Amino acid sequence: MQTEKFVYFDNINTTFPDPRVVRKIDEVLNFRLGNPSAHIHSAGIAAGKVVDEAREKVAAYIGAAPETLIFTSGATEANNLAITGFLKANPEFGFVCSNIEHFSVLNQIRSLRNSVKTSILDVDSYGLVEPDSLEKVLKNNRSIVSLSLANPEIGTMQDIEKISEICSRNGSILHSDATAAAGLIEIDVNKMGIDLLTLSGHNIYGPAGVGALYVNKKIRLASIFEGGNQESGIRPGTENVPGIAGMGEACEALKGDMKSHEKRLRDLGNDLWKSLQESVRFVNFTGHPEKRLPGHVSFWVEHIEGESLLLLLSMNGVMASSGSACSSNLKAKDEDELMASHVLAAVGVPSDICSGSITLSAGRYNTEEDFNYVKSVLPGLVEKLLTMSPSYDDYMKNKETTDG
Amino acid sequence: MQTEKFVYFDNINTTFPDPRVVRKIDEVLNFRLGNPSAHIHSAGIAAGKVVDEAREKVAAYIGAAPETLIFTSGATEANNLAITGFLKANPEFGFVCSNIEHFSVLNQIRSLRNSVKTSILDVDSYGLVEPDSLEKVLKNNRSIVSLSLANPEIGTMQDIEKISEICSRNGSILHSDATAAAGLIEIDVNKMGIDLLTLSGHNIYGPAGVGALYVNKKIRLASIFEGGNQESGIRPGTENVPGIAGMGEACEALKGDMKSHEKRLRDLGNDLWKSLQESVRFVNFTGHPEKRLPGHVSFWVEHIEGESLLLLLSMNGVMASSGSACSSNLKAKDEDELMASHVLAAVGVPSDICSGSITLSAGRYNTEEDFNYVKSVLPGLVEKLLTMSPSYDDYMKNKETTDG
DSSP states (O other): OOOOOEEBBTTTOOOOHHHHHHHHHHHHHOOOOOTTTTSHHHHHHHHHHHHHHHHHHHHHTTTTTGGGGEEEEEEHHHHHHHHEEEHOOTTTOOEEEETTOOOHHHHHHHHHHHTTOOEEEEETTSSOOOOHHHHHHHHHHOOEOOOOSTTTOOOOOOOOHHHHHHHHHHTOOOEOTTTTTTTTTTOOOHHOSEEEEEGGGGTSSSSSSSEEEOOOTTTOOSSSSSSTTGGGTTTTTTTOOHHHHHHHHHHHHHTTHHHHHHHHHHEEEEEEHHHHHHHHHTEOOOOOOSOOOOOOEEETTTTTTTTHHHHHHHTTTOOOOOOOOGGOOOOOOHHHHHHOHHHHHTTTTTTTTOOOOOEEEEOOOHHHHHHHHHHHHHHHHHHHHHHTOOOHHHHHHHHHHOOO | OOOOEEEEBBBOOOOOOOHHHHHHHHHHHHHHOOOOOOOSSSSHHHHHHHHHHHHHHHHTTOOGGGGGEEEESSHHHHHHHHIIIIIHTTTTOOOEEEESHHHHHTTTHHHHHHHHHHEEEEOOOOBOHHHHHHHHHHHOOEEEEEOOOOOOOTTTBBBHHHHHHHHHHTEEEEEOOOTBBBTBOOHHHHHHOSSSEEEEGGGGGSSSSSSEEETTTOOOOOSSSSSOGGGGGSSOOOOOOHHHHHHHHHHHHHHHHHHHHHHHHHHHHHHHHHHHHHTTTTTTESSSSSOOOOOEEEEETSBBBBBHHHHHHHHHTEESSSSSGGGGTTTOHHHHHHOOOHHHHHHTTTTTOOOOOOEOOOOTTHHHHHHHHHHHHHHHHHHHHTTOOHHHHHHHHHHHHOOO
């Protein structure tokens, strides 16, 4: 039953590096570069130039000035630096986020709530933050608001311009984690009105182990760990020169055909949604039907377990996920806890009839054939699982009784 | 006056990656790996295997079990995790370090001193911690003691086994930053009696952007930032798969010829020391003459500025440093502050007659020819600077007066 097929629909959790990124990293590793802080000799100066060039390329992707970017080890560190680093430097602010944020945002409440006013906003059944509820919270308390551009698990994209308008009108600061959205849509921090933005290298066809935080010039941050004076003293530690170079190259590679890939993936994603709607019995889609990431389709199926469907998909060469990989290795105390995604709970998916959701997330390397393959194979796998499902069996017996 | 010569004596600040490391990273980047947390499909499982294999290789280098290693973004983060992470989980302990530690250790006092008893130990003129003064501090307070295996700026290696014996006898925990020593000497955490050990990828012929913290199984740590459950929940964030793979390969590459390189570099270093002692006027060596890193020679020269000598060396193709590159971009308020290294001050180098020190640090790629070139070129550069030195001019006039 194993197959040679390799149809990767888990781009939300990691993408494969662009060949230009791989070449760049190889070049940098072979270049006998010094430590960028070693300003006194040519090997150190050359390393500093590699970092500077990458900073320009990453900044260009989000329409920012190079000096507004701080390189980090990834999105998790960038999210911690944005929120805890901001609140260390600006302790008079509160902290607001939604109940569908990534754990690297949401869990910061644990350490912040003793010193800072914290609020968690509910989202609606599509995963959207209600502008009114945000306005109400901010009226009472200037805050740093952290809302991701898009949710990885259900694909919903926030109305970020509306949100940023509310934040700035109330003297508040907007941080947005763009990990899920970057690489799929165009981002402009000025147009969007974002003060702090998190980027992840490995989610935009760059390498893992590197990320960046955009910091609007008007904002003061404190570092979250101690050390040397790298990255304007905000992020100590010798720079990840090959990783940073790779992330720069990834942003450079995105530039040319961002719009065309966005349109192509949006059309293919919409088409897949429609196809599954018609061909998969008991399907329930999650997230907003229009305000969503291009090429992202997420759903759960009544009577069957998400995990089982993922496994069957995997055995047929289709790699998908149950939302964010980051939550998949949480140590759950029991099976119920393991199944209950905080995102699904937040959008009101009933935990008694939903046993796990599926996220199909495409990227620029996915072809129309990949989408067609999923369309052709998925309905059959669902049917197979339905025949083995005690819950479906009960349902059918019940139905026969009622119908009969 | 520029030259094509490339004689790299700044290995203490970064090393060049081993060719096997470069190949491994290239392979990993090309392998279409998933997110290691995506346990449900083959691409994710393959990524997890890459991380597991690397963990075994890094562990083998320090004689530890694989599950005792936490991968980080580098030594700075590992030092912060070791100390702040330990004290978060064990708030009844104090914190002790020496006055020649790296800023990523020393500066943690700023955030810790409000909640924890902190002590800074003076070192002697060689940079060695006095066992009695450590014993005295620990008698009053169980502590986490952080002392680096070797100091990057002056090369001195602590008597770590004596120190660990004192720590364990007093119910204290020993953390050691091995950034400067690793790759140059053999390390065995059990023989050395170290509870927490920091390793840096780019200092052992691996890539930048990755490090590791060894954590003795008996020790509980708290994470220093929030997020997913990666690295046993101690270090959240998607794993730096290519960087970790590169660091694993670097450790694997060290194994075979560690001892022979250590002996070769020790002999060449001692020989360089003797040669400079005879050929360089007004030379003052720093650090311990025997208890020091192999291939590491550090000194300052009366009447001349360290920075000028570094510059002339660089123009002649010799790349050296003024100790730790991490301190070279500190924002100093005035020139005095810029010159005064906290390490030189700690070992009693007189700041009125010393204007900056030089660190020549060799690595396994340095040849005997490299050492001979330094021996041949350095004395002449010192003489050239002496002829331009007002201080030397005064000294000579004074001498003539006294002698005449």
